[in-house]
Amino acid sequence: MSAQDDEQSDDTPTQVRLSKLPSGVPDESTWRFTHDPTPEPADGEVTLRIEWLSIDPAMVGWITPKKSYIEAVPEGEVMRAFGLGRVVASRSPRLSVGDYAFGFTGVQTEATMNAMMLRPIDPSIAPLEKQMGGLGMTGFTAYFGLLDLGQPKEGETVVVSAAAGAVGSVAVQVAKIHGCRVVGVAGGPEKCAYVKDELGADVVVDYKNDNVPEALATATPKGVDVYFDNVGGEVLDVTLMLLNRHARIVLCGAVSQYTNPGGVMQGPSNYLQITTQSAKLFGFTMRDYLHRVPEALQDLSKWMDEGRLTTREHILEGIECFPSAVKMIFAGENRGKLLIRI
Amino acid sequence: MSAQDDEQSDDTPTQVRLSKLPSGVPDESTWRFTHDPTPEPADGEVTLRIEWLSIDPAMVGWITPKKSYIEAVPEGEVMRAFGLGRVVASRSPRLSVGDYAFGFTGVQTEATMNAMMLRPIDPSIAPLEKQMGGLGMTGFTAYFGLLDLGQPKEGETVVVSAAAGAVGSVAVQVAKIHGCRVVGVAGGPEKCAYVKDELGADVVVDYKNDNVPEALATATPKGVDVYFDNVGGEVLDVTLMLLNRHARIVLCGAVSQYTNPGGVMQGPSNYLQITTQSAKLFGFTMRDYLHRVPEALQDLSKWMDEGRLTTREHILEGIECFPSAVKMIFAGENRGKLLIRI
Numbered sequence: 001m002s003a004q005d006d007e008q009s010d011d012t013p014t015q016v017r018l019s020k021l022p023s024g025v026p027d028e029s030t031w032r033f034t035h036d037p038t039p040e041p042a043d044g045e046v047t048l049r050i051e052w053l054s055i056d057p058a059m060v061g062w063i064t065p066k067k068s069y070i071e072a073v074p075e076g077e078v079m080r081a082f083g084l085g086r087v088v089a090s091r092s093p094r095l096s097v098g099d100y101a102f103g104f105t106g107v108q109t110e111a112t113m114n115a116m117m118l119r120p121i122d123p124s125i126a127p128l129e130k131q132m133g134g135l136g137m138t139g140f141t142a143y144f145g146l147l148d149l150g151q152p153k154e155g156e157t158v159v160v161s162a163a164a165g166a167v168g169s170v171a172v173q174v175a176k177i178h179g180c181r182v183v184g185v186a187g188g189p190e191k192c193a194y195v196k197d198e199l200g201a202d203v204v205v206d207y208k209n210d211n212v213p214e215a216l217a218t219a220t221p222k223g224v225d226v227y228f229d230n231v232g233g234e235v236l237d238v239t240l241m242l243l244n245r246h247a248r249i250v251l252c253g254a255v256s257q258y259t260n261p262g263g264v265m266q267g268p269s270n271y272l273q274i275t276t277q278s279a280k281l282f283g284f285t286m287r288d289y290l291h292r293v294p295e296a297l298q299d300l301s302k303w304m305d306e307g308r309l310t311t312r313e314h315i316l317e318g319i320e321c322f323p324s325a326v327k328m329i330f331a332g333e334n335r336g337k338l339l340i341r342i
Numbered sequence: 343m344s345a346q347d348d349e350q351s352d353d354t355p356t357q358v359r360l361s362k363l364p365s366g367v368p369d370e371s372t373w374r375f376t377h378d379p380t381p382e383p384a385d386g387e388v389t390l391r392i393e394w395l396s397i398d399p400a401m402v403g404w405i406t407p408k409k410s411y412i413e414a415v416p417e418g419e420v421m422r423a424f425g426l427g428r429v430v431a432s433r434s435p436r437l438s439v440g441d442y443a444f445g446f447t448g449v450q451t452e453a454t455m456n457a458m459m460l461r462p463i464d465p466s467i468a469p470l471e472k473q474m475g476g477l478g479m480t481g482f483t484a485y486f487g488l489l490d491l492g493q494p495k496e497g498e499t500v501v502v503s504a505a506a507g508a509v510g511s512v513a514v515q516v517a518k519i520h521g522c523r524v525v526g527v528a529g530g531p532e533k534c535a536y537v538k539d540e541l542g543a544d545v546v547v548d549y550k551n552d553n554v555p556e557a558l559a560t561a562t563p564k565g566v567d568v569y570f571d572n573v574g575g576e577v578l579d580v581t582l583m584l585l586n587r588h589a590r591i592v593l594c595g596a597v598s599q600y601t602n603p604g605g606v607m608q609g610p611s612n613y614l615q616i617t618t619q620s621a622k623l624f625g626f627t628m629r630d631y632l633h634r635v636p637e638a639l640q641d642l643s644k645w646m647d648e649g650r651l652t653t654r655e656h657i658l659e660g661i662e663c664f665p666s667a668v669k670m671i672f673a674g675e676n677r678g679k680l681l682i683r684i
């Protein structure tokens with residue numbers, strides 16, 4: 001075994017750094033793997049051995065040199081990501097060795113960071129992979145976006161795009177739990193079957209195979225009261241034409257638009273329907289709701305225990321697959337919340 | 343004097359009917375003048391002799407065969423318009439002969455309609471032309487849109503597009519009255535001078551002569567908290583990039599987009615800033631606020647009496663000029679609220 005191999009043994013830390021801001025879809029040249037030593041924790045800091053990394057559509061925002069809710073990752077820095085790990089060294093009273101914690105750990109196998117930036121995780125609540133998904137940020141996003149902003153009432157029609165996705169799948173089920181008629185939009189027969197049969201949507205529109213304007217209109221004979229949008233593009237434009245008066249649109253993402261040439265997104269040309277229907281469109285990020293995570297966790301875990309909420313995780317093994325994981329999420333090839341187990 | 347001339351004397355009713363839905367900007371061929379007799383009022387109805395007609399950008403929505411907040415005007419029917427007139431015959435206890443009333447009278451010199459569809463007007467509050475503008479629907483639109491939806495706080499930055507327009511000019515002044523820093527966007531030196539010198543905006547951006555992205559960024563060093571949008575297009579897209587967290591956008595209209603070829607509007611390509619800034623975008627029409635008109639009327643007339651609110655009216659004479667009035671409003675040639683005095 002050479003010295004080089006030895007350095008990259010299981011105990012050698014690995015970091016995935018942003019090598020160069022991509023101009024379109026990130027590819028292997030976007031990333032650089034390094035094996036720098038993990039810093040010792042300073043006062044107030046802890047070192048985490050990371051066990052799970054979350055791969056999210058939001059990542060493209062983080063590597064786009066455009067004003068976003070947080071700055072783009074600087075070239076050369078460790079790529080930003082949510083991670084969950086176990087404390088292996090602590091100089092903070094907040095977390096002890098052996099505790100689990102979640103936060104912006106970055107794409108690496110170990111992280112030394114301020115303990116205040118981490119949320120302690122109770123592994124007894126649910127398996128850790130669930131707490132990276134339906135009982136984690138994606139579940140909380142669906143919960144607060146749908147309930148706090150969308151405010152669906154019993155009997156109302158709720159449309160969810162990317163309904164088979166990590167956030168969308170929770171939104172579909174939470175809307176059903178609240179007595180709504182739910183229309184899910186997903187791509188391809190397998191995802192559509194999942195949305196209808198496993199998540200319980202009343203109707204599913206297959207945006208890859210159906211005539212979207214016709215199918216959505218047929219699926220919403222009483223119009224649309226709440227639209228939980230993860231995709232933008234045509235589905236958003238069509239749904240705008242179906243809005244009822246005082247409809248609410250929750251703008252969670254626009255995954256259909258992130259990889260447009262030149263980064264130019266297609267705006268919704270029917271947006272003035274928001275005026276004519278006296279509708280509201282809400283943007284939000286989880287940053288607005290971090291203080292309310294406990295209430296989401298309580299409801300979502302109860303529904304999961306009762307068998308009313310299911311989530312699926314798509315788990316990849318090893319930090320080496322990070323570049324292909326990012327490509328996968330933009331191609332929509334993942335089935336459920338995309339995670340890397342380290 | 344021929345019989346024909348006699349029929350079209352001052353006492354002969356005139357109607358302007360929608361002859362044919364226009365494919366772009368309405369022109370003379372869009373309209374047809376008729377001189378049908380005015381029906382006698384049935385039970386619950388009154389007949390109005392119309393004195394003022396309101397010419398509004400919303401009219402293009404009313405002659406576009408697209409889902410809007412109200413149906414398009416059917417071909418052959420009297421063109422829809424707000425009007426104010428005096429009751430000349432009444433079979434309703436709500437209005438007596440001699441009373442003034444306001445409502446969807448249509449573009450005609452006389453109208454017989456259900457008294458329940460009319461709002462009584464007190465001519466002692468202010469001149470009737472003011473009650474067709476700043477103390478009428480356009481003023482109420484600015485008032486509720488800005489205050490109820492935009493919720494500007496003292497010291498916040500408010501951007502108003504079409505700031506020299508009927509609605510925008512009131513929005514600018516109401517925002518100033520509430521202690522905001524106000525940036526007005528208008529086209530051309532004369533309108534810009536009006537917005538700054540007479541309406542009191544802190545800064546004005548001339549969208550016809552300035553570099554809009556640079557000028558708006560310079561004008562809003564602390565970002566944008568409230569955007570009252572009447573125009574859509576580039577100004578909307580640029581402003582989206584300047585939003586502060588939790589900004590509010592009030593979507594009142596999109597006059598820059600109404601006459602696009604094929605009726606296809608340009609959607610705001612930066613709309614995902616609403617998500618990243620946790621902003622809200624509100625659509626509304628006055629229909630949502632009709633029950634609250636008295637509170638707007640009270641505040642606006644008080645401010646007008648105090649000299650803190652001024653409005654200007656652009657008055658054309660005679661129903662014959664209706665076709666050119668519609669063209670004028672889309673060319674932005676009017677100076678103040680466009681009215682026809684009959």
